[in-house]
Amino acid sequence: MTQDSPHDTVPASGVSRRDFLRTGVAAGAGILLGRASASAVDAPAVLTGASKVLNLALVGTGAQGRVLIDAALPIPNIKFQAVCDIWDYSLRYGERYLGRNGHTVRPYVDFQEMLEKEKDLDAVIVATPDFMHAPHSIAAMDAGHHVYCEKLMSNTIEGARSMVHAAKRTGKLLQIGHQRRSNPRYIHARDRIVRGDRLLGRVTNINGQWNRAVSDDLGWPPRNVIPDATLAKYGYESMHEFRNWRWFRKYGGGPISDLGAHQIDIYNWMLDMNPTSVMAGGGVDFYENHEWDDNVMAILEYPTPEGMVRAFYQVLTTTSAGGGYWEYFMGTEGALKMSENPNLTAAYREARAPDWSPHVNNGIVRPATADIKVKKPWEKPKPTGGTVDVRETAQLEAWDLPVKLDKAIHQPHLENFFDAIRHGTPLACPAEVAFASSVTILKINDAVAAGAKLPYAPTDFIA
Amino acid sequence: MTPSERLPWTDATWAFLSLRLFLALRWIISAIEKFELNNEYSFANYYENMKRMGEGIASSSFIPSAMALPYAYSLGHLTMIVGVLLLLGVKTRWMLLATTALYVSLSAGLMAVEENEGVAWLAIHVALCVGALLLARHNRLALTRD
Numbered sequence: 001m002t003q004d005s006p007h008d009t010v011p012a013s014g015v016s017r018r019d020f021l022r023t024g025v026a027a028g029a030g031i032l033l034g035r036a037s038a039s040a041v042d043a044p045a046v047l048t049g050a051s052k053v054l055n056l057a058l059v060g061t062g063a064q065g066r067v068l069i070d071a072a073l074p075i076p077n078i079k080f081q082a083v084c085d086i087w088d089y090s091l092r093y094g095e096r097y098l099g100r101n102g103h104t105v106r107p108y109v110d111f112q113e114m115l116e117k118e119k120d121l122d123a124v125i126v127a128t129p130d131f132m133h134a135p136h137s138i139a140a141m142d143a144g145h146h147v148y149c150e151k152l153m154s155n156t157i158e159g160a161r162s163m164v165h166a167a168k169r170t171g172k173l174l175q176i177g178h179q180r181r182s183n184p185r186y187i188h189a190r191d192r193i194v195r196g197d198r199l200l201g202r203v204t205n206i207n208g209q210w211n212r213a214v215s216d217d218l219g220w221p222p223r224n225v226i227p228d229a230t231l232a233k234y235g236y237e238s239m240h241e242f243r244n245w246r247w248f249r250k251y252g253g254g255p256i257s258d259l260g261a262h263q264i265d266i267y268n269w270m271l272d273m274n275p276t277s278v279m280a281g282g283g284v285d286f287y288e289n290h291e292w293d294d295n296v297m298a299i300l301e302y303p304t305p306e307g308m309v310r311a312f313y314q315v316l317t318t319t320s321a322g323g324g325y326w327e328y329f330m331g332t333e334g335a336l337k338m339s340e341n342p343n344l345t346a347a348y349r350e351a352r353a354p355d356w357s358p359h360v361n362n363g364i365v366r367p368a369t370a371d372i373k374v375k376k377p378w379e380k381p382k383p384t385g386g387t388v389d390v391r392e393t394a395q396l397e398a399w400d401l402p403v404k405l406d407k408a409i410h411q412p413h414l415e416n417f418f419d420a421i422r423h424g425t426p427l428a429c430p431a432e433v434a435f436a437s438s439v440t441i442l443k444i445n446d447a448v449a450a451g452a453k454l455p456y457a458p459t460d461f462i463a
Numbered sequence: 464m465t466p467s468e469r470l471p472w473t474d475a476t477w478a479f480l481s482l483r484l485f486l487a488l489r490w491i492i493s494a495i496e497k498f499e500l501n502n503e504y505s506f507a508n509y510y511e512n513m514k515r516m517g518e519g520i521a522s523s524s525f526i527p528s529a530m531a532l533p534y535a536y537s538l539g540h541l542t543m544i545v546g547v548l549l550l551l552g553v554k555t556r557w558m559l560l561a562t563t564a565l566y567v568s569l570s571a572g573l574m575a576v577e578e579n580e581g582v583a584w585l586a587i588h589v590a591l592c593v594g595a596l597l598l599a600r601h602n603r604l605a606l607t608r609d
Contacts, residue, residue, distance in 0.1 A: 378576070380500065380516075
């Protein structure tokens with residue numbers, strides 16, 4: 001995209017003074033530094049208007065694609081101009097839904113055809129089954145477009161690696177949809193609670209889960225069956241596998257990838273490192289017509305500079321018991337239960353830990369219940385209560401995080417992607433980072449299959 | 464003229480004595496509590512508590528330490544003296560005035576740190592002092608006349 005593009009022409013009201021100044025500074029810096037050609041990340045900031053309308057295409061208008069549409073629609077200065085899906089039923093839905101929301105889009109069944117005809121795209125959003133992430137993302141980048149691709153990068157490590165290489169080769173941005181990394185509540189938790197003021201002390205353990213009750217396989221309206229030849233052309237064995245691809249090894253990575261990927265990625269992100277080993281167990285305990293394990297339990301080891309962190313994770317699709325989905329970071333002085341559901345989020349102070357009252361004034365935590373009396377610096381400390389049993393420690397105090405996300409959970413991650421295109425803002429989850437998470441997650445399936453503790457080598461995480 | 468020579472025993476007399484007893488005990492117990500830390504009572508704990516109070520107020524407001532600390536260190540002693548004299552009925556009106564002044568000064572400290580709940584709490588005490596002053600002419604069982 002160059003400045004000559006007609007899409008650089010935006011209404012004056014769409015250009016804020018701040019955007020104008022930011023772009024001007026970026027362009028000026030480029031000139032002063034005498035760069036003959038800007039780097040991949042910097043290029044968009046120099047070459048495009050700060051509030052330029054970004055032309056988007058979406059490939060995959062199924063459930064996840066619709067989630068991304070809803071998250072993107074409130075974002076200003078974007079325009080969906082094409083959608084692609086091999087299932088006419090989803091394709092028409094996406095076309096009509098976007099049309100009702102002011103985005104007139106051209107529908108395509110064939111992705112290559114879309115890339116050939118839609119020449120003025122800025123970015124492609126990929127929300128197809130995992131096994132198509134690499135082909136779609138690489139083709140889009142080769143066609144000159146930035147890519148936002150849903151997680152998991154790929155159902156194979158080689159697929160994920162090829163995406164990283166393509167991003168480097170083409171100089172295009174590749175954001176992977178581990179959207180918690182852009183969630184302000186998660187950022188607050190990591191930067192202020194776990195790291196900044198170290199309210200948890202030394203993190204010693206992590207526990208996480210995503211438990212769901214059993215559910216029926218997805219069906220389809222009889223009149224919307226995709227012909228076998230078409231399914232075969234795009235790599236699917238049957239309509240049942242097309243609709244329930246997450247359960248089959250050919251297309252996805254199973255529940256540990258579909259659900260666990262988000263949370264285990266956050267283990268790595270919060271600890272700022274990758275694990276060194278994993279042991280896991282699991283199996284097809286319930287569903288008779290699925291390939292992937294419906295229940296998986298894993299233990300990852302993170303030898304942090306402060307000491308070992310053992311991280312447990314379970315994904316159960318045979319029961320919703322256990323309180324839903326969350327990541328629980330536990331330390332010597334406190335614990336932090338995180339979830340995209342704010343009602344499941346809380347920080348807990350150990351009774352032995354220093355008073356958290358000063359952190360209220362700093363905006364880091366706030367009392368969750370009236371039982372917590374925020375101590376004033378002039379007040380005399382009150383005696384702490386006794387324990388019920390000599391073998392247990394005192395009850396933890398529950399505190400709230402004062403940061404709230406008042407948008408769809410995917411919106412900040414998409415905004416970060418669009419900011420990266422316009423301003424060169426660093427991506428929250430670039431390809432090489434997501435690759436490390438992909439390696440972490442896919443090896444859990446290997447550990448289940450091996451029934452053994454498997455090591456990760458540091459080089460495993462480098463694409 | 465002793466208080467008993469002024470007016471006969473009436474309901475107002477009992478009302479005043481109730482207020483006097485309440486305010487006296489409030490001060491005495493408040494003073495004793497200032498010597499406690501971790502269930503131990505000592506002068507060392509008193510000075511630790513008062514230092515925390517003075518420095519806490521100073522650090523959270525515009526009030527300088529040079530004012531807050533002397534006030535805090537003297538507060539426990541003052542409240543004990545006022546409380547005991549009020550209980551005994553020594554210079555009762557003057558002690559009521561001192562009581563009111565102490566509550567107003569404490570309120571000012573909490574106003575400075577925007578501790579509005581505490582200010583409201585102390586305002587109730589100030590109101591009780593005002594009531595006591597209005598009823599002070601009904602004072603009885605006092606060691607000294609006003």
